[in-house]
Amino acid sequence: MLSHQDNETLVRVGPGTTMGGMMRLYWIPFYAAADLEKDGQPQTVKLLGETLVVFRDSEGNVGLVDHVCPHRGAPLAFGRNEDCGLRCVYHGWKFDVEGNVTDMPAEPVRSRLKERVKLKSYPCVERNGVIWTYMGNEPEESRPPLPNLEWNLVPEENVVVTFRVQECNWLQALEGEIDSAHAPILHGRIDEGGSINQWVAKRDLRPTFECMRQDFGMSIASRRVLDEDTLYWRVNQFVMPFYSLVPPQANEFYELSGHAWVPIDDENTLCIMFSYRPNEPLHPKSRKVFLEGHNGRETGHPSKNGYDDQGALVPYGRYVSKYRRDTGWLFDHELQKTTWFSGLPGLWVQDAACQSGVMRVYDRTLEHLCTSDTGIAMTRRMLLEVAHAFAESGAKPERFSDPDLYMVRAISMKLPKDDAWVDSGKGPMTAKLGEGIGYEL
Numbered sequence: 128m129l130s131h132q133d134n135e136t137l138v139r140v141g142p143g144t145t146m147g148g149m150m151r152l153y154w155i156p157f158y159a160a161a162d163l164e165k166d167g168q169p170q171t172v173k174l175l176g177e178t179l180v181v182f183r184d185s186e187g188n189v190g191l192v193d194h195v196c197p198h199r200g201a202p203l204a205f206g207r208n209e210d211c212g213l214r215c216v217y218h219g220w221k222f223d224v225e226g227n228v229t230d231m232p233a234e235p236v237r238s239r240l241k242e243r244v245k246l247k248s249y250p251c252v253e254r255n256g257v258i259w260t261y262m263g264n265e266p267e268e269s270r271p272p273l274p275n276l277e278w279n280l281v282p283e284e285n286v287v288v289t290f291r292v293q294e295c296n297w298l299q300a301l302e303g304e305i306d307s308a309h310a311p312i313l314h315g316r317i318d319e320g321g322s323i324n325q326w327v328a329k330r331d332l333r334p335t336f337e338c339m340r341q342d343f344g345m346s347i348a349s350r351r352v353l354d355e356d357t358l359y360w361r362v363n364q365f366v367m368p369f370y371s372l373v374p375p376q377a378n379e380f381y382e383l384s385g386h387a388w389v390p391i392d393d394e395n396t397l398c399i400m401f402s403y404r405p406n407e408p409l410h411p412k413s414r415k416v417f418l419e420g421h422n423g424r425e426t427g428h429p430s431k432n433g434y435d436d437q438g439a440l441v442p443y444g445r446y447v448s449k450y451r452r453d454t455g456w457l458f459d460h461e462l463q464k465t466t467w468f469s470g471l472p473g474l475w476v477q478d479a480a481c482q483s484g485v486m487r488v489y490d491r492t493l494e495h496l497c498t499s500d501t502g503i504a505m506t507r508r509m510l511l512e513v514a515h516a517f518a519e520s521g522a523k524p525e526r527f528s529d530p531d532l533y534m535v536r537a538i539s540m541k542l543p544k545d546d547a548w549v550d551s552g553k554g555p556m557t558a559k560l561g562e563g564i565g566y567e568l
């Protein structure tokens with residue numbers, strides 16, 4: 128349970144809030160490069176409570192600008208994206224990717240108004256198919272470099288990255304993924320089918336937890352008993368400010384995976400999921416299943432068939448899925464009786480339905496934490512400490528601008544019962560670009 132005040136500190140992310148201010152220290156991944164064409168339709172997005180429009184100009188540069196025209200407020204989501212700029216359809220003011228006004232067709236030729244008006248804009252960079260922005264106050268020369276997150280550094284054929292909107296606060300979504308106790312239960316099946324029945328974690332549904340604070344965030348280790356001599360350790364990682372990494376399952380085509388839980392605003396989260404093989408291309412079948420679903424159900428990734436475009440003005444409208452609150456996440460009671468423990472149609476849908484719950488911003492004064500919530504409690508405590516230090520003295524999280532701090536992997540290891548996961552896992556928890564996981568699953 129959290130006090131109301133601590134809960135508020137953690138969940139509020141808009142301009143002027145403590146957590147929002149902390150997140151603005153970091154580069155933020157926010158769009159799929161492939162979904163933005165040169166001179167294509169501008170897209171409405173929202174980040175940390177600010178509604179914006181993203182577009183790619185004729186030269187391929189990406190602009191992330193205010194969604195409101197500074198003349199008289201027309202929506203720039205309807206702007207004409209042509210000849211290296213975005214032109215408001217109301218009176219034709221035109222803006223470049225940096226928010227400079229380059230044309231005012233209805234103004235006298237000699238007018239100098241152009242020089243005095245500026246559209247809010249944030250800098251963008253692209254790396255391996257993902258567009259990142261920086262929303263902080265630092266000038267270019269003192270911004271941190273992009274974090275070296277392995278999923279965004281491996282060759283594109285090694286990775287699938289997908290985007291979807293979830294109707295809840297960022298922390299609710301994050302907490303769902305650092306909680307390893309739910310996985311064999313919520314995602315379980317009551318029939319004999321499917322690979323989930325092969326999960327090693329199913330062999331012990333009562334894990335115990337050990338957490339270790341790290342400069343990058345928190346390692347959350349769950350310990351399950353396999354037999355008298357062997358323990359199964361799954362170590363999820365929370366990586367500042369909003370990433371989670373999930374260990375591989377024991378299977379020939381394992382992937383490393385996880386999410387960036389990017390706050391759209393207090394009540395919505397952009398869930399960027401990545402699955403990758405560190406040292407070789409993804410199996411074509413895995414890629415297909417991630418992008419298209421499996422037997423009409425969703426995997427951990429939102430499938431192309433599940434998107435339900437909400438139109439030009441809804442932030443991330445094209446990444447909204449038909450599996451959502453107002454469709455009851457297409458819960459199927461028949462399926463619950465015959466196949467899936469939850470009756471919810473697919474992995475991420477099961478997570479999203481439970482994480483989003485009945486409140487977009489959960490009131491954590493109502494909860495009753497238990498043993499398996501150790502990782503969640505420790506992560507909150509760490510976030511509160513860091514947030515308070517930042518709010519009180521402007522102290523930034525330790526090493527936050529060191530790009531290699533983020534070279535981290537989640538691990539799943541079967542170890543003799545006397546071996547410590549912190550020692551045996553130390554090497555494998557460090558990402559080494561181009562190298563495999565280095566242990567038997």
Ligand code: FES
Pocket residue numbers: 196197198199200201215216217218219220
């Ligand atoms: S409102 Fe955009 S140009 Fe007038």
Ligand SMILES: [Fe+2]
Pocket residue numbers: 303304309310313314478
């Ligand atoms: Fe899950």
